[in-house]
Amino acid sequence: MADMEATARARAEAMTDGSGPDKGKRGGKRTYHHGDLRNALIVAATDLARDGGPEAVVLRAAARRVGVSPTAAYRHFAGQAELLHAVKELGQQRLTESMEAAGASLSAREPGPDGAEERVRALGRGYLAFARAEPGLYRVAFCRDEFSMEKLDGVIDPGEEDSWGFRSFGILVQALDALVEHGRMTERRRAGAELTAWATVHGLATMFLDGPLSQLTSEEIDAVAERAFDTLIAGFTTP
Amino acid sequence: MADMEATARARAEAMTDGSGPDKGKRGGKRTYHHGDLRNALIVAATDLARDGGPEAVVLRAAARRVGVSPTAAYRHFAGQAELLHAVKELGQQRLTESMEAAGASLSAREPGPDGAEERVRALGRGYLAFARAEPGLYRVAFCRDEFSMEKLDGVIDPGEEDSWGFRSFGILVQALDALVEHGRMTERRRAGAELTAWATVHGLATMFLDGPLSQLTSEEIDAVAERAFDTLIAGFTTP
DNA sequence: CAGGGAATGTTAATAGTGTCAACATCGGGC
C-alpha cells in the first residue's frame, strides 16, 4: 500500500509539473476523471505488447502506466481479454496499413500482368515487413482471442466484417482477382488461393519470429521470402 | 489449508483403495516419494495442454492432478517454463509420428515420381491431421518458448539437434530431395523449399484452429488443404 | 441554477498463479 500505484490525484499533479504536455482533456487541470482512459489504456497496453507480445498485455500494468487504479479499467473493458482484443485489432490495422503501403508503392505503375504479379509480391513483403518491424504487435494481432472465438461461434454468416483482419484479407483477394483478370491465373487455381497465400506469409513470419529461422540476417530472410514468393506465384500461374 | 491439495500421504492411500492400478514404483506401497514424479507431471501437464493449449499448462494444476504439493515440481523442473517445454517436445514428437504414419501408409508403393509427389502430400495431410486431432497439443508444440529461444540464441551452430521438431523437418527434407531425384523439381526450386512447404501447412493449421477457417467442416477443410497442396506442388514442379 | 442520477474512479478483498526459503522424510551408499 505504501508504494502503491500513483493515485489519480498524483497523476493529475504530475501533469502540471512540466514533465510533459497535459494528456488530459483540459490543460493542466487536475482531474479526478481521466477523460480518455479507454484510449490511454489501449495505448499503454500496445506499448506493453510491443515488447513482450500477448502475454505482456497485463491489465494492471497498463493501468499502472496510465497512472490509474487497476480496477478503473473495468469501466471501459469487460476484462483483460477485451483489452487484449483491442490491442489485437490495432495490430491488425497496422498490418493492413503496412500491406497497403507496400502495395501502393507500385500501384498504377506497370498496370499489366507483370504489375499484378508484382503487387501480390508487394503485399507479401508488406506483411513480412510489419511482422519484422513490430514482432510483439504482430504476435498479438494473431494471438488466440476468446472474443474472436465467440464472434465466430455465434455468427455463422458474418455479413459486415468490422475487423481489420478481413480488410487485409480483402486486399489480398483483390490482388489475386487481378491476377486472374490479367490471365496469369486460371479460375480453377483461384479457388482458395487467398488461403494458400495467407498461409505462406503467415508461416514465414512465424518461422522468422519464433521458429527455426529466428537468427537469420535481414538479407537472408529477404532471400528466403522471395524464393517462397517465387514458388507460390509459380504455383498460381500454373494452369 | 482445509481443502488443500491432496497430500502425498492421501495420494498414496488413494492408490490402495482399488480406484485403479498403482502408478507408483512398487505396488500399493504408500510412499512419501512419488518415484516417477517428473513423468507424472509431464503427463498431467499434457492433459492440461490437450484442452486449453499453452496457457493451460499451469504448474500448480499439474501438481494438483498428480496429488503432490506445488513446489515438488521444482525438484524436477527449473520452473513452469521448463515443464511447458517438456510438453512442447512431446507434442512435436506426436506431430512427427503423425507425419511418419501418413507417409508410411504409402511408402514403397508407387516408387516413381508420382509416388514422391504423393509422399509430400501425405506428409502435409499427416501434419494437418495432427493439428486437427490434437489442437491443444499442436498449439503447445509451436508456442513461443523461452527455452528454445535461449537455445537458439546461445548455440549458433546446432550440430546435433535433439529436438523432434528438427526430425519432422528432416522427414520433409527427404521427401523434397526425392522430388528432385525423380526429376519433379529443379535444383533451383529446391532451395528453401522446406520453408515454403512448412509455412504452408503451418499457416493452414493456424487458420483452421484459431483463424477465419475455424468453423469449416472436415470435408471443407480437406478440400481447402488439397487445393493448397495442388498449387504448392505446382510451384515446386515448375522449372 | 440547483440537485440528483449516471459515469467514472478508488479502496478492499478473494482467488489463483509462479517462485523461493526452510523444514521433513525417505533411501541408498559409506
Next chain:
DNA sequence: GCCCGATGTTGACACTATTAACATTCCCTG
C-alpha cells in the same frame, strides 16, 4: 548402522484477474 543427498512439504511473497462497496465528478433535467 547410519548419515547425507534426493525428494516432497509447508509457509511466505509478489504478482495477476476480478468483484463488491464506496467516492467523486459530470451533466442533464426540473
